[in-house]
Amino acid sequence: MSISYSAPSRLLVLADWEALPEDELHHVELVEGVLHVSPRPHIRHQDVLGRTYRTLCARVPARWTVLLEVEVVVEGDPVPTVRVPDLVIVPAASVDARPRLDAAEVAVAVEVLSPGSRRTDRIMKAAEYASVGIGTYVLVDPEGAITVLELHGDRYAEVDALELDGARIDLD
Secondary structure, eight states, X not given: OOOOOXXXXXXXXXXXXXXXXXXXXXXXXXXXXXXXXXXXXXXXXXXXXXHHHHHHHXXXXXXXXEXXXXXXEEEOSSSOEEEOOSEEEEEGGXXXXXXXXXXXXXXEEEEEOOTTTXXXXXXIIXXXXXXXXXXXXXXXXXXXXXXXXXXXXXXXXXXXSEEETTEEEOOO
């Protein structure tokens, strides 16, 4: 189904976001009340995403689960931000029938870099995720580099590997 988007005359609130129809043709996020619509990722991005998902599913400790493209409320009212990371790792107990997660539930956010999203992923999302306490942020470059960032205070610092519950998780 093709959806046409028009610029609203005001900032959106969460109720507006929730009222939007599902759209499988675009990548849609809400940033400080402004709708951001971009094309769905290309085949290479999907391939890297799929391989990363399978790797993580096979290696995360049992009390965790890996979710694909789930909505995460980074900021709520009055001016909401809803991001859709490529992958998140959350406690298995967080999986239920809700349409989205609160950022406080996310232990790890993963983004596969795309030519049109590198700046957003590296700068904007890193700052947003750090500000709400997402402990680990992983950037996967389709050219092979994987950057694992761990939250130290209010900023991310690069570390050698992803760790959950004291278990080292290799992403290679």
